[in-house]
Amino acid sequence: MAHATATADVTALDPQSKRTSSIPEVKAKLLEGKRGLVVGIANESSIAWGCARAFRAFGAEVAVTYLNEKARKYVEPLAQELEAPIIMPLDTRIPGQMEAVFEEISKKWGNLDFLVHSIAFSPKEALHGRVVDVPQDGFAATMDVSCWTFIRMAHLAEPLMPKGGTIFTMTYYGSQMVVKNYNIMGVAKAALECAVRYIAAELGPKGIRVHAISPGPLATRAASGIPEFDALLDKARLQAPTRSLVSIDDVGAATAFLAHDAARLITGETLYVDGGYHIID
Ligand SMILES: NC(=O)c1ccc[n+]([C@@H]2O[C@H](COP(=O)([O-])OP(=O)(O)OC[C@H]3O[C@@H](n4cnc5c(N)ncnc54)[C@H](O)[C@@H]3O)[C@@H](O)[C@H]2O)c1
Numbered sequence: 001m002a003h004a005t006a007t008a009d010v011t012a013l014d015p016q017s018k019r020t021s022s023i024p025e026v027k028a029k030l031l032e033g034k035r036g037l038v039v040g041i042a043n044e045s046s047i048a049w050g051c052a053r054a055f056r057a058f059g060a061e062v063a064v065t066y067l068n069e070k071a072r073k074y075v076e077p078l079a080q081e082l083e084a085p086i087i088m089p090l091d092t093r094i095p096g097q098m099e100a101v102f103e104e105i106s107k108k109w110g111n112l113d114f115l116v117h118s119i120a121f122s123p124k125e126a127l128h129g130r131v132v133d134v135p136q137d138g139f140a141a142t143m144d145v146s147c148w149t150f151i152r153m154a155h156l157a158e159p160l161m162p163k164g165g166t167i168f169t170m171t172y173y174g175s176q177m178v179v180k181n182y183n184i185m186g187v188a189k190a191a192l193e194c195a196v197r198y199i200a201a202e203l204g205p206k207g208i209r210v211h212a213i214s215p216g217p218l219a220t221r222a223a224s225g226i227p228e229f230d231a232l233l234d235k236a237r238l239q240a241p242t243r244s245l246v247s248i249d250d251v252g253a254a255t256a257f258l259a260h261d262a263a264r265l266i267t268g269e270t271l272y273v274d275g276g277y278h279i280i281d
Contacts, residue, residue, distance in 0.1 A: 214274065
């Protein structure tokens with residue numbers, strides 16, 4: 001449990017400042033001794049990178065994956081920065097790769113304290129059309145990568161969390177409200193949030209907590225696949241109660257907080273890290 005106080009640099013509270021400097025300033029190693037897997041780092045804009053960096057800054061050890069050889073050169077230097085003892089390829093559409101990652105963790109660490117699932121995908125033909133027109137294969141691919149992989153990763157993490165743990169996934173407000181251009185991904189995120197609640201209920205008796213984190217819009221590679229994404233950013237900036245956009249560090253710090261033992265009775269949540277945007281009409 002915590003005994004020290006996190007000394008996050010106060011510049012973190014100033015939206016005008018260079019916010020990325022805040023997390024490395026954290027002095028209290030509130031997650032020291034914990035070990036976790038972060039899936040979804042593509043580059044230094046990835047939400048998964050914000051999470052991995054926050055967990056590491058709070059003292060946790062972090063294992064990471066990269067999608068394929070093309071992605072490896074971007075992820076490897078970030079893994080080095082994290083001093084990640086495990087870095088492995090993981091394309092969930094390649095049979096066996098997911099199992100191999102969890103087997104390696106089991107061999108090397110024996111157990112796992114947290115898992116961050118931060119991946120989503122929808123083929124262009126599916127994502128860019130109306131929900132009512134979506135073809136079966138586009139729907140299946142969207143649901144497979146964006147929802148089923150979370151369910152499967154939770155399944156593989158469960159035996160590695162005999163003393164409890166925390167499992168996270170990333171969702172978006174387009175699951176709750178019709179957000180222009182979010183389309184079939186909104187349907188997948190609604191299923192994902194529902195899966196979070198069921199799995200939280202199923203694994204809760206074992207001390208395993210499960211959360212969806214719902215960040216406001218962030219300019220990442222995945223986001224670049226959504227038409228008129230800049231309009232979403234502008235709207236968030238103007239309407240969020242905080243009048244600011246979130247950063248990947250904001251998302252990382254909130255996620256890391258929920259992995260702390262102090263949050264042991266919080267589970268099944270969808271936590272908005274969006275400057276309060278979701279409460280505004
Ligand atoms: N960017 C936003 O505005 C925003 C807002 C809310 C939620 N999210 C969610 O956050 C998560 C991370 O996205 P991001 O915005 O950081 O973008 P990103 O492009 O940095 O990350 C997406 C990741 O998904 C991975 N991925 C895609 N298909 C995969 C597969 N078959 N196997 C393994 N990995 C695969 C990519 O390699 C990449 O690392 C996604 O679930 C996204 O829907 C994003």
